[in-house]
Amino acid sequence: MSHPFPVSKNVSAMKASSTLKAAQAAATLREQGHDVVDLTVGEPDFETPAFIKEYAVEGLQKGLTKYTPSSGFNSFREAVASFYQHRFGAEFSPVEVAAACGGKQALFNAACTILDPGDDLLIPKPYWVTFPEIGTFCRANNVFIETERSDFVLTADEVARSITDKTKLLILNSPNNPTGRVIPPAEMLKIVEVCAERNVYVLTDECYLFFTYDPAEPFSLAVLPPELRSYVCVAGSFSKTYAMTGWRIGYTIANEEWTKAMVKLQSHSATHPTSFVQYACAKALNDPEASIAAVNSMLDEYKRRREFLIPALNSIPGFKCAIPEGAFYAFVDVRDLLGEKYKTSADVADAMLSEAFTVVTDGAGFGAEGFLRFSYATSLENLHRAIDRLGSLFADSSVGAA
Ligand SMILES: Cc1ncc(COP(=O)(O)O)c(C=O)c1O
DSSP states (O other): OOSOOOOOHHHHTSOOOHHHHHHHHHHHHHHTTOOOEEOOOOSOSSOOOHHHHHHHHHHHHTTOOSOOOTTOOHHHHHHHHHHHHHHHOOOOOGGGEEEESHHHHHHHHHHHTTOOTTOEEEEESSOOTHHHHHHHHTTOEEEEEOOGGGTTOOOHHHHHHHOOTTEEEEEEESSOTTTOOOOOHHHHHHHHHHHHHTTOEEEEEOTTTTOBOTTOOOOOGGGSOHHHHTTEEEEEESTTTTTOGGGOOEEEEOOHHHHHHHHHHHHTTTOSSOHHHHHHHHHHHTSHHHHHHHHHHHHHHHHHHHHHHHHHHHTSTTOEEOOOSBTTEEEEEOGGGBTTTBSSHHHHHHHHHHHHOEEOEEGGGGTOTTEEEEEOOSOHHHHHHHHHHHHHHHTTOOTTOO
């Protein structure tokens, strides 16, 4: 182009996704003919359950190919409410539910309808890469909360210390991407209480809700009594839960006023998620036994992978990894390897890429320099291959001076 394109300030201020960068590096090496083990992927390696695909076909055959209300079909909103009632005993009305095009749009809708320029947005570290970018887009101030002291599990005390008169919203994500850590339900409740007392709202990203390992249990803030829940927006997603990343469907559960604002915003942007996809998801949620069984079979496989991966990572010199209680990520502390040879965790990731053709995501993009994220949403065979390669690469590392 002969003249510079005037990208808006809001968008120029946003950073490109670091998780996508790592995945692209893997794709380039693969194109060059290398046998790459890619542990960057943040999406299930399973197929969408057959019964959900069949419902989508049924929706198409019924002629559900036109606009739906911007909030989603009433049947979709009702199905979300009755599923949460069945699974968690949560009591909320379908008018507090709105369909969205994936968890990401649910989060954007929620944040953009509450944040004004200059508001403080509290983001616990390490964070999913999109959270600060949403704050930036809304011209809010991203205020980060350090959690390493409590092993990356956010506490109500830390939240209380971080709230000021400017704080409008706190973003929670448990089970967490990138750490796999889970905030215990009692602490979650305390966090919401601390926020509500100070008139701070909570946006809880529950996209990994159903992926928890014993003794952790799925826990949704949708179960709160109405007074506390009026401060909370739950962002839910079908993407990871039912291996439906490409279908682009999620939802919010929030008080009626917040929901109306989100629906207004959505009515001028995406309008609504795909009609027959909403139909398929409503049918799936109305068959909770089948949907829960489908999730549990994926969870069993993630468990097997986690049982192999975490001890195997800890056996590599210079690697330290806490046991994740949820999601499908291992977050490895490689700070013992830093020194002359590797100055940053990005250098460690680069060496893994160029010398062992194994790709992972550097923690710096999640606000945690010194760490690497390994996704185990890939086959056990791939995980074995990665461990063999990394075991050889770091076998001779003299920890601390490598
Ligand atoms: C923490 C977290 N939230 C939300 C999403 C968004 O998922 P989707 O928009 O596909 O529902 C992701 C995807 O990687 C995620 O890791």
